[in-house]
Amino acid sequence: MSAVDTSARTTPTPATAPSTGTARATRRRLAARARLAYVRGRLHVLGVVAPRRAGAEAFTLWCTLPGGTGRRKDFRPHAGEVVELAAPRGGRVVAESWGSGPVVYLVHGWGGWRGQLGAFVAPLVDAGYRVVAFDAPGHGDSDPSVLGPRRGTLVEVMEALEVVGAHFGDSAAVVAHSMGTTAASKVLSAGPLRTERLVLIAPNHDFAEILADFDRMLRLSPRVQGLLRGALEDFVGHALSDFDLAPLGADGQLPQTLVVHDRRDKETPFAVGHRVAESWPTATLVATDGLGHQRILRDEATIDLIVRDIAARPSALRPSS
Structure with a gap:
């Protein structure tokens, strides 16, 4: 990265x-x-x-x-309710919510921000969910990373999700993109946050490959x-292989998972998503074609598929009538 x-x-x-x-x-x-x-x-x-x-x-x-305007695009339908939460290493994590009902978390990727996944907001709210998105330290409107401005780390994305999860509670689903897929999967496997459904969009490479x-x-x-x-492993306190996605869910302990990956993704090859889906007994793979790594986040057909997949599983968090 x-x-x-x-x-x-x-x-x-x-x-x-x-x-x-x-x-x-x-x-x-x-x-x-x-x-x-x-x-x-x-x-x-x-x-x-x-x-x-x-x-x-x-x-x-x-x-x-990374620089560039692509990761800063804003697809939110309108402003939601914003809260500022304390990050474990100092500073504020900005979170935003829309609607009411069981919570669905949106987790951005490396260099992204909460507005990137904003096209999911209205369809999920219409389906009866409370949508919560946030910016990790160094990203979006949150305060800088512990390493300073224009910096970021995977562990701070994980910590931000834990802080937001502690505030809003367990969820019906977590929808994560790119490096956010690793952050979400690590948090869920460690146990501080529970969810009934996980969606991984364009999951990232193993860190040995990225390195x-x-x-x-x-x-x-x-x-x-x-x-x-050595510096990376000292900072995170773990071997880099501990953050590889495929082994994380191989024991079947993570929730039912939908992996969505584009065959022509130039940032993370389709083979990565295929490998994750093959390794996780709880995962199903859906392939798109021609949406790449970013456009997939605003494609109406893909969003509709993901929302229908989440809504098809009745949430234990939804009050009974």
């Missing part, structure tokens, strides 16, 4: 008469290539003369949130790779 722009590795296609937008995009790609080259060069030199400093800088890059991609992108030396991995 890094904010280093991997688009730098894509060579722009020349055009005889580029439009203003094309020229601007080309300049951005060239600037991204220059930034990546600088970072690689700096880490290479530090890896030779000051490897621990190189490891520390790689850790900071890993925890830096290997990060190491290759920055061309880190084996020594710096080891220092980075």
Whole structure:
């Protein structure tokens, strides 16, 4: 998980008469290539003369949130009721709710925010649920991460969900996207929050795979790779493999789960969602085609499928008539 722009590795296609937008995009790609080259060069030199400093800088890059406006899009139908809750490591976690009835939590991914999943709000409220979404530290309207502005960590996403869960209570469902799928699954497997239904949209890679991609992108030396991995495991207090999704639900202890993944997802391959669904005895896989990693969050047919799946299971949390 890094904010280093991997688009730098894509060579722009020349055009005889580029439009203003094309020229601007080309300049951005060239600037991204220059930034990546600088970072690689700096880490290479530090890896030779000051490897621990190189490891520390790689850790900071890993925890830096991605830029771009795509993850900041807002699909909420209207403002809900906002509460501010205390994060365990300091600062505020902002949560927002709509409607009444059994709770459904919406959990954003890496660099995202609660508005990204806003297209789920109205359909779930219409189906009789109270929808609760929140911003993890460093994301959206919540206070910065313990690591500072523009930073974030998986454990803080988990802690935010625990804090929000303690405030609003157990849920009929949790709908999570991308890295939020790991955060939600870890919290549910640990037990501080219970839910009757889990929906994983575009679940993320195993962290060994993400780390290997990060190491290759920055061309880190084996020594710096080891220092980075050690710093990450020291921070979270666990081996990185403890956060791999497929083993988390392999014992059948997690709730009934719907895995929704697009076959043309460029951020997390469809094979990842397929692997999770194959590994979890409680999981069912639904494939979409052509929605990618972000558009899937606002596709009406996909949202309708997910809402109907949640509503098809009568909630023990719903008062009997």
